[in-house]
Structure formats: C-alpha cells, structure tokens
Amino acid sequence: MQLDEKIAEIVNLIENMLKQDGKFIAPKYEEVCCGFIDDSVVRNYRKKMQCFRHCTEEAIIERRAYSEEQKNFLVDYGLTIVKAIHELMK
Numbered sequence: 001m002q003l004d005e006k007i008a009e010i011v012n013l014i015e016n017m018l019k020q021d022g023k024f025i026a027p028k029y030e031e032v033c034c035g036f037i038d039d040s041v042v043r044n045y046r047k048k049m050q051c052f053r054h055c056t057e058e059a060i061i062e063r064r065a066y067s068e069e070q071k072n073f074l075v076d077y078g079l080t081i082v083k084a085i086h087e088l089m090k
Helices: 003-018 039-052 057-064 068-089
Strands: none
Touching: 003 039, 003 068, 039 057, 039 068
16 A cells, blocks of 8 residues: 555544544543643644545645655554554543
C-alpha cells in the first residue's frame, strides 16, 4: 500500500472508531496518552489529512506538498492515535 493510501485508511479508521450514533465522541485521552494526545490533536490530524481521502484537484495538490519523510511520520503518528483510541475503547 502506498503512503497516501495508508494515511487515507488511517483517517477512515479514526473516524469509524470515534463516530457513534452519527456523532463524534471525545475519549479521555489523558488516561493513556500522558498529555501528548488530546481531542484537539486528533481533530487537527483528521482535518489536515482529509486531502488524502479526496480526489479533487485541490486535494491532490495539497498531498503533493508533503514529503515522503513527512508522510512516513504521518502514518506512524496516525497509528499511535489509533492505538490510543483502541485502548480507550476496550
């Protein structure tokens, strides 16, 4: 899977994990994240990564602005967010 696809799937997964009854929940991230991740961080990540979920010309241009190194970081960071949410949803 290419980096762009990985990021899109991570954003989809985060959205699916946090959406309950059509509304987004805000888990108590402080229980597992030691203050490094909170609801605003997750919202900001989701917002900035929306360009990887869409195929508009604007989204494609926005994606190209990220380097391969940045995309690798965004994959790792997104997986960390997913792991935190998964732990909180147990």
